[in-house]
Amino acid sequence: MSLAVLQRAKELLGDTIKSTHSYRGDDTLVVDAAAIVEVMRLLKDEVGMDFLVDLTCVDYLGREPRFEVVYHLRSMKTGERLRVKAPLDEPEDGSNPALDSVVPLWAGANWFEREVWDLYGIRFHNHPDLRRILMYEEFVGHPLRKDYPKERRQPLVRRDPNE
Amino acid sequence: MAEAKKLVLGVQEPEDQSEYDREFSDDDELPTEPMTLNMGPSHPAMHGTVRIILTVEGETVKSGDVQVGYLHRCFEKEAEHATWTQVFPYTDRLNYVSPMLNNVGYALAVEKLLGVVERIPERAQYIRVIVGELSRITDHLTATAAGAMELGAMTIFFWCIKGREWIYELLEELSGARLTHSYVRVGGVAYDLTPNFADKVQALFPKLEKILKDVGDTTLELSFFRDRMDGTGVISRERAIQYGWTGPALRSTGIPYDVRKDHPYLVYDRFDFEVPVGSKGDNFDRFIVRIEEIRQSMKILAQAFAQIAPGKVVLDDPRIILPPKQEVYNSIEGMIGHFKLIVDGIKVPPGEVYSYTEGGNGELGFYIVSDGTGRPYKCRVRPPCFCIVSALPELIKDRPLADIVPTFDMMNMIGGECDR
Amino acid sequence: MGLEFYTSKLADAVNWARKYSLFQYPFVTACCGMEFMALWGPKYDVARFGAEFPRFSPRQADLLIIVGTITERQGPILRRIYEQMCEPKWTIAFGVCASTGGFYQNYSTMPGADQCIPIDVYIPGCPPRPEQVLDGLIMLQDKIQNGQGFVQRREKREHDAGKNKLKVLP
Numbered sequence: 001m002s003l004a005v006l007q008r009a010k011e012l013l014g015d016t017i018k019s020t021h022s023y024r025g026d027d028t029l030v031v032d033a034a035a036i037v038e039v040m041r042l043l044k045d046e047v048g049m050d051f052l053v054d055l056t057c058v059d060y061l062g063r064e065p066r067f068e069v070v071y072h073l074r075s076m077k078t079g080e081r082l083r084v085k086a087p088l089d090e091p092e093d094g095s096n097p098a099l100d101s102v103v104p105l106w107a108g109a110n111w112f113e114r115e116v117w118d119l120y121g122i123r124f125h126n127h128p129d130l131r132r133i134l135m136y137e138e139f140v141g142h143p144l145r146k147d148y149p150k151e152r153r154q155p156l157v158r159r160d161p162n163e
Numbered sequence: 164m165a166e167a168k169k170l171v172l173g174v175q176e177p178e179d180q181s182e183y184d185r186e187f188s189d190d191d192e193l194p195t196e197p198m199t200l201n202m203g204p205s206h207p208a209m210h211g212t213v214r215i216i217l218t219v220e221g222e223t224v225k226s227g228d229v230q231v232g233y234l235h236r237c238f239e240k241e242a243e244h245a246t247w248t249q250v251f252p253y254t255d256r257l258n259y260v261s262p263m264l265n266n267v268g269y270a271l272a273v274e275k276l277l278g279v280v281e282r283i284p285e286r287a288q289y290i291r292v293i294v295g296e297l298s299r300i301t302d303h304l305t306a307t308a309a310g311a312m313e314l315g316a317m318t319i320f321f322w323c324i325k326g327r328e329w330i331y332e333l334l335e336e337l338s339g340a341r342l343t344h345s346y347v348r349v350g351g352v353a354y355d356l357t358p359n360f361a362d363k364v365q366a367l368f369p370k371l372e373k374i375l376k377d378v379g380d381t382t383l384e385l386s387f388f389r390d391r392m393d394g395t396g397v398i399s400r401e402r403a404i405q406y407g408w409t410g411p412a413l414r415s416t417g418i419p420y421d422v423r424k425d426h427p428y429l430v431y432d433r434f435d436f437e438v439p440v441g442s443k444g445d446n447f448d449r450f451i452v453r454i455e456e457i458r459q460s461m462k463i464l465a466q467a468f469a470q471i472a473p474g475k476v477v478l479d480d481p482r483i484i485l486p487p488k489q490e491v492y493n494s495i496e497g498m499i500g501h502f503k504l505i506v507d508g509i510k511v512p513p514g515e516v517y518s519y520t521e522g523g524n525g526e527l528g529f530y531i532v533s534d535g536t537g538r539p540y541k542c543r544v545r546p547p548c549f550c551i552v553s554a555l556p557e558l559i560k561d562r563p564l565a566d567i568v569p570t571f572d573m574m575n576m577i578g579g580e581c582d583r
Numbered sequence: 584m585g586l587e588f589y590t591s592k593l594a595d596a597v598n599w600a601r602k603y604s605l606f607q608y609p610f611v612t613a614c615c616g617m618e619f620m621a622l623w624g625p626k627y628d629v630a631r632f633g634a635e636f637p638r639f640s641p642r643q644a645d646l647l648i649i650v651g652t653i654t655e656r657q658g659p660i661l662r663r664i665y666e667q668m669c670e671p672k673w674t675i676a677f678g679v680c681a682s683t684g685g686f687y688q689n690y691s692t693m694p695g696a697d698q699c700i701p702i703d704v705y706i707p708g709c710p711p712r713p714e715q716v717l718d719g720l721i722m723l724q725d726k727i728q729n730g731q732g733f734v735q736r737r738e739k740r741e742h743d744a745g746k747n748k749l750k751v752l753p
């Protein structure tokens with residue numbers, strides 16, 4: 001839609017941007033995950049992208065890097081939209097991949113980040129309250145990862161068959 | 164016989180009598196201490212399954228931990244295992260109060276990725292607007308009904324449910340199902356409008372208008388209703404944007420953001436309608452904005468019926484649309500085309516798009532990723548009421564306990580959409 | 584004849600009274616709730632069957648209607664609510680989700696509420712039409728009249744086995 005946003009973002013952010021593209025009218029920035037909070041702050045304050053529309057994650061199993069955290073932004077003034085993606089690899093030691101939380105910038109990111117942690121197992125540093133949100137605490141694993149089978153249930157209660 | 168421990172019932176006299184002898188003055192408040200209360204997940208005054216762990220001091224809520232997720236039905240995981248067309252029934256059950264709007268939103272997302280949005284026949288676009296607006300009316304009627312019922316205004320509930328029933332009947336006539344329509348398809352809609360549909364819908368308008376007037380008259384004067392709605396659950400514009408609010412809830416704060424106006428899709432740019440906004444951002448504003456939006460929807464419907472022209476209702480593209488049944492049974496090409504589309508699904512080019520429409524509760528976005536096969540690689544919904552409910556802890560903090568119910572109601576949390 | 588005759592007639596009368604005064608506890612979770620509202624509404628009016636009065640405390644209800652999808656996370660809650668209800672009690676699974684899980688077969692949904700509590704009447708449909716629900720309600724009333732409810736049968740078994748001597752009613 002608006003190359004202007006991409007242009008402004010490129011000038012402002014310089015090296016932290018890995019690549020940009022536009023497809024079917026959606027502008028996308030791919031940025032370095034380590035610098036995500038800095039990037040978001042600049043986008044919010046300098047470029048005017050002040051509305052966090054959505055925050056989610058995609059699991060590209062078998063591809064390097066495996067995860068991509070996806071942010072959708074909108075400017076309340078001009079109505080321009082922008083997608084920011086932060087690729088994230090699984091650490092070698094098997095721990096959960098992690099990046100910084102954007103809750104200080106948008107309060108609405110709180111639940112979104114909890115959801116991503118719950119379903120994809122991505123940690124957010126500095127998140128005020130990183131708990132599971134959609135699944136229960138007893139649940140083991142992160143169900144939206146591509147290697148979690150669809151029908152593996154973890155029941156909490158079952159009826160006694162001789163009741 | 165050893166003396167058994169005496170069971171003492173009732174109030175025990177304190178050992179220290181001086182507490183009784185103390186003089187009480189007027190500004191002596193009864194001491195309170197924090198208490199933890201559990202509300203939900205199956206609570207009479209809350210539609211939708213949500214659990215709130217409250218810490219209260221007297222009547223004041225000190226903190227609330229809102230727990231959603233009791234209706235997590237794995238929309239995304241199910242969608243990843245279904246073909247693009249098979250996702251429609253799941254979208255019905257996202258915001259089950261306005262299924263058509265979800266259908267339309269999802270269809271537009273897939274069409275955007277296919278790159279055929281511009282080629283959708285005009286009649287199909289009008290039909291989508293019509294069914295979408297009818298759905299919006301049912302959504303707002305239900306929100307009003309449930310909200311009023313939970314404050315005890317049962318009559319309003321019955322009026323609104325009656326109005327909703329008329330629309331359900333029309334939509335059933337159109338799609339075959341009362342609630343879960345699955346009427347929209349990628350590339351158009353399933354069938355054309357039934358004969359006289361326009362007349363039947365327009366015959367409803369005076370009746371609906373009467374309901375709206377009655378509801379408005381009653382609530383404006385109902386003092387208990389006003390007491391509980393006015394000035395409760397107030398949110399400022401800045402906080403609403405911080406939390407990602409959209410839809411009627413955001414408009415109640417005075418920000419006129421409506422996807423239909425700001426980013427017109429389908430044929431919304433051809434209609435003349437207004438975006439009602441509130442001023443204070445409290446519960447009553449949210450209530451009244453919804454009622455006014457029903458009127459605006461009726462206005463759009465009237466214009467849509469005036470403008471709609473005969474024509475095709477699906478795209479003319481055998482890679483997307485099933486061949487007519489006539490061909491399926493009588494020609495080998497038709498048969499193979501049908502088989503391929505059903506078994507393999509529509510081939511959507513690899514890529515990702517985010518497409519957004521105005522749902523019942525606000526901006527309903529679909530972020531879909533395709534890897535070029537007939538099934539979505541990822542199909543994410545941006546749930547409007549998830550963001551709205553995430554502000555609930557802040558809105559009920561330091562407010563009386565009784566404010567929780569109206570605040571929660573006017574957020575119109577729909578479990579299917581919030582927890583997906 | 585004798586005592587047997589009178590107790591069985593008395594049981595009939597009691598069951599007749601029970602079937603027309605069902606106090607329901609709606610456990611509404613999902614989309615089926617919309618049809619459940621319609622059932623209450625002016626057109627279908629479940630009051631005609633003596634079952635219109637929702638009690639929002641399980642302790643006062645004798646009919647548990649499970650309306651909508653039950654997820655694994657809700658299982659313990661549903662079980663707790665069922666156990667809180669006083670006997671005799673009956674249950675209806677409203678919609679395919681509550682009956683079998685419907686088309687949600689995945690890690691989070693329970694394949695039917697009968698995985699954790701016994702169910703007397705299953706009403707299929709996604710969502711069931713209000714007419715179907717009324718039909719299901721009539722079926723339940725027949726079941727109650729004939730003493731075929733899950734709890735009623737258990738009581739009968741226990742009675743026949745010599746437990747529960749005090750209870751005259753099967």
Ligand code: SF4
Pocket residue numbers: 256343613614615650651652677678679680681685708709710711
């Ligand atoms: S049976 Fe259908 S309508 Fe009812 S809760 Fe399940 S999905 Fe929703």
